[in-house]
Amino acid sequence: MRMQRTAWVAVGIALLALLVGCSQSPPRPPKGPAASAHISPVDRAVLARFLPSLARAHRDKTQLAFLARFKGLSPPVAKFNQQMALQQGRLLRQLQTWADRHHLNLKYDYPKSVRGAALRVQAGVDGHSLLAAGEPKFQRLYLVFMYSDFSWQVALDKSLMRYATNHGLKRYLINALAINRSSMERIEKLLGQYRWVPTHP
Numbered sequence: 001m002r003m004q005r006t007a008w009v010a011v012g013i014a015l016l017a018l019l020v021g022c023s024q025s026p027p028r029p030p031k032g033p034a035a036s037a038h039i040s041p042v043d044r045a046v047l048a049r050f051l052p053s054l055a056r057a058h059r060d061k062t063q064l065a066f067l068a069r070f071k072g073l074s075p076p077v078a079k080f081n082q083q084m085a086l087q088q089g090r091l092l093r094q095l096q097t098w099a100d101r102h103h104l105n106l107k108y109d110y111p112k113s114v115r116g117a118a119l120r121v122q123a124g125v126d127g128h129s130l131l132a133a134g135e136p137k138f139q140r141l142y143l144v145f146m147y148s149d150f151s152w153q154v155a156l157d158k159s160l161m162r163y164a165t166n167h168g169l170k171r172y173l174i175n176a177l178a179i180n181r182s183s184m185e186r187i188e189k190l191l192g193q194y195r196w197v198p199t200h201p
Contacts, residue, residue, distance in 0.1 A: 039102065043163045048104055050160060055106040057153055058092035068142055072135040080186055087179050098168045143191050150184040
């Protein structure tokens with residue numbers, strides 16, 4: 001039993017290592033000719049900068065969903081977790097397919113700046129907190145982190161819409177926005193079970 005538990009901990013550590021910054025799959029070879037005429041150079045530069053963040057967010061959520069299955073979730077949260085993994089996996093495949101056709105690399109790299117270094121540190125702290133947490137703390141952290149992440153994704157989906165002159169990309173963003181907004185609303189309801197007590201220094 002102890003060996004089995006140790007094995008799952010090892011799996012969890014590996015997954016969280018991916019979750020906090022190493023979840024960068026190698027670029028896939030492009031499929032078919034790129035429809036560059038449908039994307040202006042300015043729009044392409046913006047998309048190349050921000051679409052990797054969306055791809056990473058989808059990937060990280062599917063990995064966190066796998067880890068959460070072994071951390072212990074209440075039935076309503078477990079149901080949400082399962083659905084989230086399926087939805088985010090489909091969105092990732094949809095975005096990756098579009099990017100392959102338009103020769104856009106979705107590999108994520110932290111910005112080479114103080115902000116990028118801070119993001120890397122924050123991701124490490126969050127990942128460690130999730131790994132170390134037991135029931136029911138893990139579930140609270142899971143919901144809080146997911147709410148914050150979905151909130152940011154919704155904002156990014158909406159902001160990128162103006163650059164989505166390509167029909168396929170617009171369809172992906174509309175789909176992602178609807179799913180991410182719905183997920184955020186569901187998490188907000190799940191968080192209603194907790195009573196937040198303000199802490200004072």
